[in-house]
Amino acid sequence: MDSKLRRLSRELNDSFKEREDEIAGSLLALISKEHVLFIGPPGTAKSMLAKQMCNCIEGSSFFYYLLTRFTTPDEIFGPLSLTALQSDIFCRNVEGYLPTANVSFLDEIFKSNSSILNSLLTILNERKYHNGSIILDVPLYTVFGASNELPEENESLEALYDRFLFRYHVRYIEDELNFLEMILGRSETFIPSQKLTIEELGGMQRDAAGLPLDDAVVEAILALRRELHAAGIAVSDRRWKKLVQVLRIASAALGRQSVDRTMLILLQHMIWKRPEERATIRKLLIEIAVSGGIDIEQRERDLHDLHASAALLKDYVLPCTVTCPLCELDFERWKALKGHASNHPDHFYILPGSEEEYQLSSVRTSPRILPNLIDKFASLGKPVKLTMPSPERELYLGDVEEFEEILDLLQRDLDAERTALIRQLEDNFWLSGKDREDMLYEYDVKTRGMIDMRKLLGETRRLILSEDLQTH
Ligand SMILES: [Zn+2]
Missing domain, CATH: 1.10.287 (Helix Hairpins)
Known part of the structure; x- marks a missing residue:
């Protein structure tokens, strides 16, 4: 299974240049039964990519539509059945329309008007379609929605926007070689060497259901939630639940026994709501994904403690013994002498071979008062060693x-x-x-x-x- 998906991913990447993120996300959405939104200018191979995704599933049907403000329910859900109408029954012939599709591409999806929106939301969310008095289970895996821009402020459209777990900003091809390959390449339809079967998709979802999350991932999710909250980025509880499920499915598809930290980066395409949030979220996820582990x-x-205490133990070895005649104490080292001087500011000291008495004080009022004995020795040509006992x-x-x-x-x-x-x-x-x-x-x-x-x-x-x- 792992190798089949891997091969599909490789073949799709050979076929669509610079769409690594979108391809991975689309495949993952497909096996997670989630929806994908592509935001970006027209002509970026979005509908082609969606169609090829449908191609990756054995025997699946595809429904494509370009919406306008004037699109009617007939165009999306199927025409009214005239024979049924004759018996006063209101229902649609849904065959070949969205309610019977496995994969769908709805271009300009935010042009949806109110006559479509409610049924569309129910299909996306509950995978049900109310056909007259009958409730149909729709066989839908994934809807790929596309739009040039984010929806304007409108409650229903925001609800629609919220249904898309995966969101991608699709750009034109940047690299010139990739661009040339794209415009000069043979435009044959992409045919995957192996397709996924509906059974395999179901199997992957089952494998994923009980997959545990590593402790580090649980901690990371809590940290992430706090950080996002602090950054003013709101993620609903329902979305969190879906995110974790996608991480499980992605890990199970790799044959892993648990969800590890490196999977968290996948969330970069599922958390942002406004485009300006994307960079912040990606950076945060990368930091969190590599945090933990060995702590240095x-x-x-x-080590800093060791260095600091070594530095503290360093002391000046005095070139000759200094005596406090009052206490009859001899000093060989500078720190002990300095300590004594600060406890007894009025004591004085004698250097051997001389009767001179010196006092130590930072306020120098006479030549006999020394701010620093070390300097005094140095000036006498007796340099002092700074060493460790x-x-x-x-x-x-x-x-x-x-x-x-x-x-x-x-x-x-x-x-x-x-x-x-x-x-x-x-x-x-x-x-x-x-x-x-x-x-x-x-x-x-x-x-x-x-x-x-x-x-x-x-x-x-x-x-x-x-x-x-x-x-x-
Ligand atoms: Zn003394």
Whole structure:
């Protein structure tokens, strides 16, 4: 099944250039029994694509109509039956019209007037048609609607717009080679090498019904709902339910046992309502799809802590012992001396070989009051070493080595995670080349912190080992 769909997708992509997203969405809509809306200028092969989708299902019938403001129900649902009318029964001959079609393309769909809209909405939503007093089950899979623009503000048209789960903005072909191939190519009808059968479609829906969602996907959906809400993008509960069902079907069609995070990007074509929302939604989905997994942030915090505490332990080794005669205390290191001075601002200190008494204070009122003894030593030609006391030094070097091993393991796990991600993306024919590229790029951005960590770890090691001389 997987390979049949994959082949269909490949054949359709060979036949329609630059329609990767639309083709994937149309196939997915077809097996999910959802509707697709194409918004864009005329002449972008929208009706052709819809017709070929119908071609992909064995024995299915197609109904096409270009609506205008004056289209009557007869043209869409079939003419009134004259024989029935003679017996005072009001019903239509629906054969060959929308109520008997499996796939339909309705061009300029937002031109639908009120005489059509109610029946159309019922067909799209409930797949029922009220033919006089009889309620028909319609065999419809998917309606492809097309329009040049979004519907004007009108409650019924908005209800119609809401029926389309998949929405695409279709543009003209951009690439010149693709364009030439399209205009010069043989315009034979596309014939898929293998068609999907109605049974297969039903089977895929059954397979999908109980497919579980990964915990990460459940969390991502909740996060997404919050983010969309904050961005002022409203998605109805009913739409959410359908979205999850489509994700299940897409995953089942790939032969997966659950819905994983990489499937979330598919929602980009099903959530937006106004075109300006599309970019925001896509970006959000990509971020959410690659979030989770291995978390390097905790390690980043650990390393910053290690670096900061190593920096705190660095101290100036004084070139000679400094004594506080009042307390009869000797100081070998600058931090202890500074601590003593701030506790006892009025104490003074003697340097060996001299009777001079110095006081430490930031306010210098006489030459004997020094803001910084380090500078004093430097000016005497006795540079002071900034170093780390040796028992701590051994301890910290051990920590750095341990951290190096942790980073190596982390890197190995990340490499494995990246490889798994690539495999998941490559295997997923619902995604476009651009989707794959953007998701992998986002993953690499997320793990770029590894490079910074290696750098910081090197700096920490240098910090521990260095013995900088403070010179004047
Ligand atoms: Zn003292």
